[in-house]
Amino acid sequence: MRNTAKITTAVLAAGALTLGLGACGSGDSGSGSGSDGPLVVAASPAPHAEILTFVKDNLAKKEGLDLEVKEFTDYVTPNTATQDGSVGANYFQNKPYLDDFNKKNGTDIVPVVTVHLEPLGLYSNKVDKVEDLKSGATIAVPNDTVNEARALKLLSDNGLITLKEGVGNSATPADITKNPKNLKFKELEAAQTPRSLDDVDASVVNGNYALESDLKPSEDALVLESAKNNPYGNFLAVKRGNEDDPRVKKLAKLLTSPEVKKFIEDKYAGSVLASF
Known part of the structure; x- marks a missing residue:
């Protein structure tokens, strides 16, 4: 059952990748290596995309950040899209998952800043x-x-x-x-x-x-799951080498701001916990 489920997941993920990359386009706007266009961030719909949308609507303009949020419903496409530059960053995963993904797929994605924990x-x-x-x-x-x-x-x-x-x-x-x-x-x-x-x-x-x-x-x-000493905090991640992209630095600052912490506390009432 385990192997069958994984094969099915791989097929679904391949389809999602085709759709996701088509949505992101092939231009440079998503690439973490360029800093002129919008920063495109791949994210799970909730709470990640909701948190990013709050940043986009309420905080990004003051920092001069042009932010675009792309939603994905699987745990594979956000990393493959980040690796190939179709998006500039992603926000959906924890460190043990990323370490396992990098090892199995030969990808080179790194955390930038931890934002929240979603208790299992x-x-x-x-x-x-x-x-x-x-x-x-x-x-x-x-x-x-x-x-x-x-x-x-x-x-x-x-x-x-x-x-x-x-x-x-x-x-x-x-x-x-x-x-x-x-x-x-x-x-x-x-x-x-x-x-x-x-x-x-x-x-x-x-x-x-x-x-x-x-x-x-x-x-x-x-x-x-207990939040105490929990290693599964979710973070903003980029392809290695893009950590110093000015857009990424601006987003990292905003994602760990008092305003975002209050948004998480008010909206999720303990179902999502700020990690900063």
Whole structure:
């Protein structure tokens, strides 16, 4: 199932890349290497594009920043588009995910500034408490390496399973050493996890996909990832060498401004946490 899901994801991502790059165009406006045109930033719709749109509408003009936001719904195209210069930057991912992506794809993308954390959560349409999950229950988890490991760690931290020591960001269901409820796992592309809620007993959903599905992590999650010492903060990223682009520096400053922090606190009420 894992291999099949990944092949499907790759096919979908290839289609998304064609559409995404067509939308961005082939001009220099998105390139991080030039500083004359607008800075085009690839982002997940929520909360990333929402935060960028707030910056664009309220803060960018004062800093002399021409900002363009391009939304993508997968976790592959924003990086490939940043690597080939179709966009100048992206904002959607965390460091463990980026490290894994760079290693597997030969890309050279680097973080610029960390902006926020979206706590990963376990959600269910069938039970109201994690203790009510029955023996043999099926739980959907993201199928990419880092987010699957992160999902399993969330379940481990809440006593549902025990993981082999030291597996870190490469954990899979094969690394479960104790499974007292005999839980079963359905590996899905991350964007599909909230859509699976009617088909499984519970689903581990990334924060951005939870928000896009009208879930409120701070209220709806059975269990929620802790923000303390959490390595999964989301950041603005560029292709290596473009960190000093004046447009990127302006955006980094604005994304970590008091105004953005207040916007995050007011709009997301604890479902998204500022990391600065």
